[in-house]
Amino acid sequence: MGKSVLDDVFDNFVKGVKLFKDREVLRHDYLPNRLPHRENQIRLLGVTVAPVLKDARCSNIFIYGKTGTGKTAVTKYVLSHLETKAKEYGAQVKFCYINCRMTGSEYRVFAALSQSVGLSIPFTGLSTGEVFDRFRSGLDQSRILFIIVLDEVDALIKDRGDAFMYELTRINETLSKSKVSIIGISNDLRLKEFLDPRVFSSLSEEELVFRPYDAGELRNILLDRSKLAFQDDVLSDSALSISSALAAAEHGDARRALDLLRVAGEVAERAGAKTITEDHVRQAEKHIEHNRVIEALNNLTLHSKLVLLSVYHLNKSSSTTGEIYDIYNELCGEMGAGLLTQRRLGTLVNELDSMGLVNAKVVSMGRYGRTKKIRLEISRGLIKEVYGSDNRFNQILNYSPKSMHKT
């Protein structure tokens, strides 16, 4: 039996220094039992929600804050404590946590709500109104105080409108045996601009704002977590500081900080190091970004890939929608793919922009019209790397478009 290349990998893993004690602690879905620097928010949310223990409906609450400021963690923390207290006092309280961005549509939100009051709803087939009616009657039957947590509602409201929110905020008027309270969580602080004022006012009976963490606070959070995550004396002080600093620069995102630390640990472990250094954190930063882009690149639809490759081919510091459409047109012909409209291409470009693969800005060139200036945001090498290994795209990658030397 020959020596496998894997022997090294496995040996290294077993014999090498173990850095992690418990890697799960650094994942963002992990709910710690201490949330440093959020004592105020915990108390406020607790106070607001407490009336349900005496069988009274609590106020609706609106929570604002950017990603990684602890909104979700605090909410889950408070509600899980509330749940155990409710059992203790025999209060009929139930809650349902829904991440609206993951759930995706109002239909599915109502379906999820229905499920949590014990109804089973097909994932398609019914009209949204029907699902809502079933949910309402199912809820009324169960005679409870129902707390609905709508995490990342801004995502849903922005592309579906706030009609479903309006229905939800008014549901109590038609319930006789149950009561509903809503906790809305938004990443976007300007959400009220998108909301019907009636919805907004009934939703924000209480408001809670989560400020971003500063570097010092992030440091404490990481320190706390790293004690559980790593073996003693594994994490260097400078690695800790740089992680907090990097995440603080990025709107004080604790999630980001935890990711950095976890990946840095993995990088260090793979390198066989016995401590995690500042350099490992910097490598982790690149690593995370690299993976993010590669994953995005692979998951694009055919036409989005072609649009991206058109930008790649133009190879200018910035190109306009029209220019890109010409190249895209050629690439479609080359591949025998159906051609989308320029209108459609516009929104695909915008999608690529929000994924950070491309940068698109509308500019006016006066007499020469108004268009989007589009620029590649990722390295050309990365595109070669990902699409070069795909036979279907290899020829497209090397294809040289005809309409290139026009200005």
Place this chain on the structure above:
DNA sequence: CGTCCACAGGAATGACGGGCGG
């Protein structure tokens, strides 16, 4: 100072695959 380019991007509508309830 008005014109007019080269699009932006909203609204309505349709085609399609999937799945229901009756």
Place this chain on the structure above:
DNA sequence: CCGCCCGTCATTCCTGTGGACG
């Protein structure tokens, strides 16, 4: 099985617009 509804992608039609040019 039918008629209806879902979400998704795409088209068609449309009105809006910043600013260099004349």
